[in-house]
Amino acid sequence: MADTSVELFEPGHRACGGCGPALAARHILKGSGPDTIVVASTGCMEVFSTPYPESAWKVPWIHSLFENAAAVASGIEVALKKQGRKEHIVCICGDGATFDIGTMCISGAFERGHNITYVCYDNEAYMNTGIQRSGATPYDASTTTSPAGSASHGNRTQKKDMPAILAAHGAPYVATASIAYPNDIVKKVERAVNIPGACYIQIHAPCYTGWGFEGARTIDVAKLAIQTGLWVNYEMVDGDVEKVKKVKRKPVDEYLAEQKRFRHLFKPKRNDEEIAKIQAIADRNAANFGIDI
Amino acid sequence: MALRIGCAAPPGNSRNNKTGSWRVFKPIFNYEICTACGICQSLCPDACITLVNEQYTPDYAFCKGCGICANDCSTDAITMVLEEK
Numbered sequence: 001m002a003d004t005s006v007e008l009f010e011p012g013h014r015a016c017g018g019c020g021p022a023l024a025a026r027h028i029l030k031g032s033g034p035d036t037i038v039v040a041s042t043g044c045m046e047v048f049s050t051p052y053p054e055s056a057w058k059v060p061w062i063h064s065l066f067e068n069a070a071a072v073a074s075g076i077e078v079a080l081k082k083q084g085r086k087e088h089i090v091c092i093c094g095d096g097a098t099f100d101i102g103t104m105c106i107s108g109a110f111e112r113g114h115n116i117t118y119v120c121y122d123n124e125a126y127m128n129t130g131i132q133r134s135g136a137t138p139y140d141a142s143t144t145t146s147p148a149g150s151a152s153h154g155n156r157t158q159k160k161d162m163p164a165i166l167a168a169h170g171a172p173y174v175a176t177a178s179i180a181y182p183n184d185i186v187k188k189v190e191r192a193v194n195i196p197g198a199c200y201i202q203i204h205a206p207c208y209t210g211w212g213f214e215g216a217r218t219i220d221v222a223k224l225a226i227q228t229g230l231w232v233n234y235e236m237v238d239g240d241v242e243k244v245k246k247v248k249r250k251p252v253d254e255y256l257a258e259q260k261r262f263r264h265l266f267k268p269k270r271n272d273e274e275i276a277k278i279q280a281i282a283d284r285n286a287a288n289f290g291i292d293i
Numbered sequence: 294m295a296l297r298i299g300c301a302a303p304p305g306n307s308r309n310n311k312t313g314s315w316r317v318f319k320p321i322f323n324y325e326i327c328t329a330c331g332i333c334q335s336l337c338p339d340a341c342i343t344l345v346n347e348q349y350t351p352d353y354a355f356c357k358g359c360g361i362c363a364n365d366c367s368t369d370a371i372t373m374v375l376e377e378k
Contacts, residue, residue, distance in 0.1 A: 011339045012307035017315060017357030022338040054310060055302040182335050216360030216373075219336055 004030045004186060013056035015048040018215025020179050020205035020222065021094070021121045025049070025056075027182045028092060028119050028203070031189025034059060036088045037076060041069035041102055043094035044128040044207075045121065067102045069093050070109035070118060077114045088117065088193040095122045098202075099135030099160050110169035110198045117192045117199045120162065123207040131210045135160040138230070139281060140274055141261045143210075148264035153274050158281070166200040167239050173199040174236040179206070180222035181245075184233065191235075204231045212260020224255040229282035232289045244289045252279045308355075312339065316358035318373040320351055326370040333362035333371065 008029035015022040021044060029036065038061045040046045046063050049056040064072050069091045077089050093102065098120040106118060125143050126132040133143040137155045142148035146155040167174045173195045175188045185203060192199035206222050208215045225231035226247060233245035253275060256262040265271045265278075286292050327349065334342040334349050341355040342362065351362070363371040 007340050009340060010305035010307050011341045011352065011355035012310040012312055013339070014310070014312070015338060016359075017339075018359030018361055019338045023336065026338070026340055049307070050302065052300065053302045054307045055304060056307040058305040214360075216364040218338075218359075218361055219365050 008058045010056045013049045018218050021045050023179045024121045024203045024205045027185040031186040032088045032090050032193045039069045039073040039091045041093035041097035042066040068105050070105040073116045074109045074114045091118045095136035096126045096134040113197050120202045121205045123205050127207045127210040172197040176202045178204040178222050228252045228255045229286045246293050248293050252282050311354045313354045318358045319376045320371050323370045326368050330367050
């Protein structure tokens with residue numbers, strides 16, 4: 001059982017007040033413990049936690065490039081194995097590095113089956129560089145590269161199902177979590193680091209700057225994503241879904257209306273057609289995972 | 294300051310950066326209502342709430358005043374008041 005009283009992610013980092021990913025980082029490290037080597041990709045978390053010569057991390061931390069966190073972690077794992085050492089190697093990367101830029105390296109690491117845990121904090125766009133869409137951006141979200149206007153409803157593509165892609169690589173453990181349930185993150189990370197082989201965890205981490213809501217409501221928005229069925233917390237062992245968080249579902253309007261990136265669906269007038277499409281995504285999630293109580 | 298290959302920073306020295314100066318609203322804890330459930334401690338993105346003498350106490354040197362603790366407090370024991378500087 002992880003000792004959750006030990007804080008390995010120190011205050012003084014430069015994240016916005018109310019940052020979801022910063023909260024995720026704290027609980028990831030509580031789950032993996034002090035014997036951890038963190039490999040980071042370029043991203044918001046890398047920028048706010050380690051402006052030279054400061055570091056918010058109390059564990060060894062390495063950053064190389066945007067795309068190669070999984071490859072760097074593979075190298076560290078092999079080198080430690082050769083020396084007979086048993087530190088946990090945890091990649092903590094954003095959704096841009098995971099879904100788009102680093103997919104090739106991740107695919108390679110999972111194919112070779114290195115003993116690493118890859119954690120993606122999913123804030124659904126490239127927040128660090130100014131809210132550009134990524135493969136994780138949900139349908140109809142307005143970003144600076146998928147702006148909503150008279151000719152567009154925002155992002156035209158669906159959110160990529162990365163957990164399923166990595167489960168298809170034969171990963172022994174794939175899970176999703178949310179910052180709304182921090183103890184769940186600790187448990188899942190602790191389980192993943194103790195399973196031999198390449199494991200994947202995707203953590204839903206709302207970014208109030210990019211999504212456009214009050215910083216104090218970060219946890220509420222993360223909870224609403226689960227309650228509406230647009231985010232599903234589950235654990236997949238050897239490709240089979242083992243455990244799913246069940247909810248009494250709310251209509252997706254409650255989640256969408258809270259955020260500025262979906263404002264065009266409600267103003268100047270309510271766009272029922274597009275909201276129905278997003279409700280259909282939630283209904284599909286509910287049917288696939290059986291989340292309804 | 295010259296940056297060389299292989300440069301490293303000491304662990305956790307972001308504590309040199311006192312982010313409390315960013316704050317606009319300040320969380321005030323009412324310990325008569327507080328049940329010490331620990332939700333605020335667990336949900337603080339800046340890890341600045343710690344247990345001091347069995348009371349959850351914010352470290353104002355680092356608190357950015359985001360208001361998550363006040364918003365999610367189970368007994369509404371935390372209020373956000375405008376910072377006076």
